[in-house]
């Protein structure tokens with residue numbers, strides 16, 4: 408009821424305002440005055456205000472890049488990430504170059520040609536030379552960017568994975584579980600209908616490939632080795648995101664998605680590089696999947712092959728797990 412009254416009052420207020428403006432217009436007409444008259448002085452102040460706001464906006468963009476530019480895309484710690492970063496930087500520098508030329512000009516001209524009583528507009532209906540210039544330059548630049556983008560996409564999304572280590576990351580509200588394929592480098596079949604008891608990922612016990620699978624609560628990866636990460640989800644769409652490694656892939660219930668990448672910096676190398684002893688790689692959920700989404704993450708440790716094998720030798724495989 409209260410809402411209805413508010414809407415009604417707002418509606419009446421708008422109608423009253425429209426009527427007032429109409430009365431004002433009629434009154435000026437009756438007096439024989441010109442309806443709206445804007446003086447040169449008003450035009451001057453308006454032009455000046457636009458110039459100040461416009462240049463303020465351009466300066467703010469420059470300042471925000473200086474202040475927060477480092478947060479956009481970090482130096483990549485994976486092989487393919489270097490290509491993505493190059494594509495990103497090229498596109499970004501090009502956009503900024505054009506932005507910092509066109510925007511100041513836009514606001515400067517709107518000030519320079521502000522309304523003046525005796526100004527007369529210059530009518531130019533057509534100019535072939537200008538048409539050719541402003542059509543061909545963007546066409547060439549955008550084609551180059553699109554080709555560069557497609558090439559990068561193909562390199563990143565369709566790599567040769569014949570020698571990659573196969574593992575799985577399983578998503579559910581609100582945690583991640585990792586499953587390594589073990590010595591056979593083959594993940595055992597899995598299905599959500601088989602989930603029960605300690606078999607939280609629904610791994611098929613009858614599939615021989617599953618017996619040496621290893622389920623863990625941390626992701627360990629050997630540096631400089633390609634990993635083919637497969638993703639499944641139990642409930643809703645999640646998104647596995649590793650910002651430092653330039654990896655992101657949706658985890659969709661009912662289907663399996665994957666992403667192959669090669670980490671090139673160990674956790675300790677990154678700690679030294681960032682001068683931050685507390686740094687850890689992380690896999691986050693990047694899809695708003697429910698109330699505890701913000702805390703859906705799993706630690707990722709990138710280490711030397713030897714360290715990785717040592718850690719792996721301490722983990723129980725699926726067979727040992729279920730026979731306990």
Ligand SMILES: [Cu+2]
Pocket residue numbers: 644645646692693694695696697700703
């Ligand atoms: Cu999620």
